Amino acid sequence: MKPTSYSDRGMVEPTxxxxxxxxxxxxxxxxxxxxxxxxxxxxxxxxxxxxxxxLTRLTHRFDLAEEVINDTFWVVWRKARDFRGDSQPxxxxxxxxxxxxxxxxxxSARFGRQNLEAESLALTSDEPxxxxxxxxWLEQALEQLPVEQRLGVxxxxxxxxxxxxxxxxxxxxxxxxxxxxxxxxxxxxxxxPQLAGAGVPAPHGAGRQAAQERQS
Amino acid sequence: xxxxxxxxxxxxxxxxPWLANGRLSHAERAGAEEHLRECAACTQExxxxxxxxxxxxxxxxxxxxxxxxxxxxxxRIDGRAPARPQERPLGRRDAPAGRAVAWRxxxxxxxxxxxxxxxxxxxxxxxxxxxxPRYATHTTAAGGTPGVLHIAFDRSLPVGEMEEILRSAGARxxxxxxxxxxxxxxxxxxxxxxxxxxxxxxxxxxxGTEESQGAQxxxxxxx
Numbered sequence: 229m230k231p232t233s234y235s236d237r238g239m240v241e242p243t244x245x246x247x248x249x250x251x252x253x254x255x256x257x258x259x260x261x262x263x264x265x266x267x268x269x270x271x272x273x274x275x276x277x278x279x280x281x282x283l284t285r286l287t288h289r290f291d292l293a294e295e296v297i298n299d300t301f302w303v304v305w306r307k308a309r310d311f312r313g314d315s316q317p318x319x320x321x322x323x324x325x326x327x328x329x330x331x332x333x334x335x336s337a338r339f340g341r342q343n344l345e346a347e348s349l350a351l352t353s354d355e356p357x358x359x360x361x362x363x364x365w366l367e368q369a370l371e372q373l374p375v376e377q378r379l380g381v382x383x384x385x386x387x388x389x390x391x392x393x394x395x396x397x398x399x400x401x402x403x404x405x406x407x408x409x410x411x412x413x414x415x416x417x418x419x420x421p422q423l424a425g426a427g428v429p430a431p432h433g434a435g436r437q438a439a440q441e442r443q444s
Numbered sequence: 445x446x447x448x449x450x451x452x453x454x455x456x457x458x459x460x461p462w463l464a465n466g467r468l469s470h471a472e473r474a475g476a477e478e479h480l481r482e483c484a485a486c487t488q489e490x491x492x493x494x495x496x497x498x499x500x501x502x503x504x505x506x507x508x509x510x511x512x513x514x515x516x517x518x519x520r521i522d523g524r525a526p527a528r529p530q531e532r533p534l535g536r537r538d539a540p541a542g543r544a545v546a547w548r549x550x551x552x553x554x555x556x557x558x559x560x561x562x563x564x565x566x567x568x569x570x571x572x573x574x575x576x577p578r579y580a581t582h583t584t585a586a587g588g589t590p591g592v593l594h595i596a597f598d599r600s601l602p603v604g605e606m607e608e609i610l611r612s613a614g615a616r617x618x619x620x621x622x623x624x625x626x627x628x629x630x631x632x633x634x635x636x637x638x639x640x641x642x643x644x645x646x647x648x649x650x651x652g653t654e655e656s657q658g659a660q661x662x663x664x665x666x667x
Contacts, residue, residue, distance in 0.1 A: 265518075269514060272510060272514050272517070273510045273514070276508065276510035276513060276514070277508065277510065280508035280510075281508070284508075290508070294513045294516075297513060298513060298516060298517045298520070301517055302517065302520065302521070305521055362495075362499050363499045363500070363502060366496070366499055366500070381496075381500075382500075384461050384462065384465060385461065385464075385465060385493075385496045385497045385500045385501070386500040386501060388465045388466070388467060388497075388501075389465075389467065390462060390467035390468075391459075391462050391467070393467075406458045406459075409458075409461050410457075410458055413461070413493075416496075417492075
């Protein structure tokens, strides 16, 4: 397994919250492939912290979030030998987690109701702006988004993945990721006056460009 | 010094989330920053995007301890726990993974059932045989001679007294005694007199079919 160099691709080394260095994670993956349980536990602990929050926010249930995490690492343990280093360990692992989370959410009747297009709850407040309050509003607003947009937001803003990495994780083209984020941002601005600020609208051309890029 | 060309407004707008989280390539970053110098809307949007990053990466109010979850996972890996929790109302079951652990080849179960059936059948046969009466042969065909009486005396009777009984009845020992203490005596005409003596347990003549049956011995049931 040889890690792809970020500098070779002109990119910035990721600084995910709670993450180890890429080299460290590659080393852990190699040891896990040989059945090293200590390495498995170390990697699990790193990712549990990283994944628990956004999965719990996504599912509203820690037990389901935990199940997605454990389903993901069940695959990691069994398939570690298949990891060839074509992508970063974190991208590979989050790709598995993404598919597990998406399947869990899609099968949820509760989520199905949330995902209906018609619902559009405007979250307004006359209270002075506070970060903690905005986070609460934002978490409610995120629930209004379709699952793909919501996961894209989480992967970008919370977990700090690049556009290319999110595309790998979600198994879709880069332009699709940009489009999803574009629509998510537009919807969040409608729902959150604090984010809308002075009410600067998204450029009309940006959506069209994203759509055209997605089709190309 | 690398020359940077400003990207268009729409393109910059699409890239702003990754400019905010610091994950743009060097070239994309340079192009976006060039555009930002002259675009107030994108600058304002970048501020909002940074606010989103800040809010969503705030320190957690709830800390999740990975230890218990990891122990559950290891129990599952070691086969000490079900592949998936029993009750999962919100999530769809991952059937292939679940079956991979829960399913067992049927061969062993079939083999165990077969051995158990054979064992039960053998036990039933043995129990049936044990329930039947057991018989033993006390005399042999070789010991039987036509025209001879078989006689059994009381076991506590002294030899001299046996001789006295036979002499008084006009009989004499012609066979035996066998392993069971039965004598063959002659003549058969002494039978009636000998039967009258209380010290004689039984007397049986051997004649015709009776002789044949008698030669195979009287069958007595053992306890």
